[in-house]
Amino acid sequence: MLMFRELEFKMAKSSTSDAQALFRSLRSAYAATPTNLKIIDLYVVYAITTAVIQVVYMGIVGSFPFNSFLAGVLSCLGTAVLAVCLRIQVNKENKEFKDLPPERAFADFVLCNLVLHLVVMNFLG
């Protein structure tokens, strides 16, 4: 029985260390990504965080002007989605969009964002 216990302990330790190793390898791999992709990832994180804060607020006070809540949340989610699309198109390792110049992708991103925010502002009320 003691051996069983020791095995368990060893397995737990190894799983923790496995998780740590995994985490470390992910971090180092991530550091290799180009800066512009990191900027876009940061932007996505920012947008999602803002959306989460709005949901928490709604959870506290109730959804009375529901249109305003939706406008706010969908603005954040929409811009996050557009940023993800931009990341896909700008990523040099992505073979599908090899021929698309990144400036063109950025122009699309700006245009779509402007349209999204026009609709959001109309819906804000």
Add this chain to the structure above:
Amino acid sequence: MAPDHGSFGLGALICALMLICPAASIRPISDAHRSAALELFVPVDGLFPSLEETYHALRTFLILGVGETSEINRATCPVVLEKLKSPSSSPKGFYDALRVNSILGCQIGSETLEDVASQLRDLIKGADSLMDFYYSVIGLLHVKGQGVSAVLSDAQGVFHSIKALSQSDGRWRFDSNNAESSTHAAGIALEALAGVVSLADGEVDQSKIGIVKHDIVKLFDSIKSYDDGTLYFHEKHIDGSEYEGPLATTASVVRGVASFAAVVSGKLNIPGDKIFGIAKFLLTIGVPGISKDFFNQIDSLSYIENNRISIPLILSLPSTVLSLTTKDQLKVEVTTVFGSAAPPLTVNLVQTSTSEVKNTPTVENQELQFDQENNIHYLDIVPLKIDIGKYTLKFEISLHDPENLNIYATGGRMQYLVFLTGYVKVDNPQIGVLDTDGESSASLVKLDFSKLDKVSLVANHLQKMRLSFQLVTPLGHTFKPHQVYIKLRHEGRVEHIFQLESSARQYKIQLDFLALLEQIYYLSGRYEIELAIGDAAMENSFLHILGHIDLTLPDPPEKVSRPPPQSVDRYSRFGPKQEILHIFRTPEKRPPKELSFTFLGFTLLPLGGFLIGLLTLGVNLKGFPSSSLPALSSILFHAGIAATLLLYGLFWLKFDLFTTLKLLGLLGVFLVFTGHRTLSYLASTSTKTKTN
């Protein structure tokens, strides 16, 4: 007749509508006119708005014999004098001033008047339109009336010139250029021709006068009439801007014809009936409300009063409702249009007729007696044994002196509507409740209307209520009034009205409650019984509460209709209504302001985190283009995006979608342009570095 305000045509229409049956009584000019004149013509500090209106007022006052002219004299004479002395006066100016002066009698030197006379003579020589002739000739006539000699040297020529404007149908044109003829112009022309004849130094050619007399007869052929026998003149073509109503046109013709008849020898061939019809037209206007209409009416009636063709005699009834109870007399007045005495004559009641009661004899050929003191013809109607009702009386005037027939017009047979009223007796009134099987006369109760007893009846739905009575006139005949109703009122609210049937001798009604159940909504309870009898010829029309009846009715079945909602008291319907309390949706609970602002702060935190993250990543602006044109494009591009975001902010705060889209369109074009520039520059630099 009702006074006439506004369009005279409306008054004439009212006349026509009211007189489809025999004539309402026309009255001669009376004190009502005199007091109305004082109210209509009111000078401001002795002055009227124009000399024309001054003349209207003064002439009306003169004819009716009312009004104080001293103040008008003081204020208006200077105006008149100025007008006469002014060198640039038009013919109309002289005409207005001179005719006002003829009534006021201002102190005007004979030199001024002679000067005016010579100016007028020159104007006549050079005149070519009808109005110029008219103003100058009548002006000269007034000058002559003031004592200054005014003789028209070429009277024949002037007569001929005026006559030349006449048409074959008796009308006149205003000048030789205008092809339209007008009846109003005919009146003016005739007055001018009369003036020419009186101003002429010799005889005017009689043949020409004969032709004009013939024209007048033709003019009278175009006279129009209403159903009640009134006659008037009106234009054939009505020009919008210069519309003169029938009154003004008729007045103009009357003045012209009367003036002409006064200066020529021999009679005009116009039947007296036509003058009578015109006088009737002028009198049925009543008291006009407009000063110009009032003047036209009074002025033309004054010409009719003293005209040389025939003077109408007006028969009027001071009262058209005669009572048998007070033994009234039928009174009739015969006067001229201004109420002056008529020559000796007799009034004959030719016929009375009624459409209603057939069995009373109509009266024929009764001569009215004359009361010299009050100037009234009267007749006692009680001995004639006429029953109450509505009658049409026909009168005829016969003059004592046969020579007067040439001077006066009596108007033939005249019809008037008269009401004879009296006391109607209710005979043998009986009310009671009957069983279905038949008469049970024991329960019939005799009513007595003189006493105020109320009957109390009780019935159920299987019984009937019966009411009967006879109506008797003062002469003992059966009377059929206009309204005979019985009203049952349930507890002061729901009312039912029933009409009584009349047989040859009596009125009766039998209310069968079984048949009426649905009509009275199956409502049991106390019903108040009211009897209403009324007629214009009844002096004692009444609405009596006979008593009440307690009805016991079965319960209403399912489908019976409810009684209609009773209207509330008549006057409270116009009062304030019940206040409506609106129930609004309770507003949603909002969070406290502090919480909201805290979370606003929390929302901005990720932005801060984003900026810090960017700095951590080592973001720089090295890629920003340095050469001027691309740099400018980039700056403008970023500025454009900032402006768009600002526009969105304003859109949220105040703009509407249309304005925003308009501005967004402009900004979008700008952004596309600058963005394309910037991004293509960046793309080209990046390919350059790649290839390099």
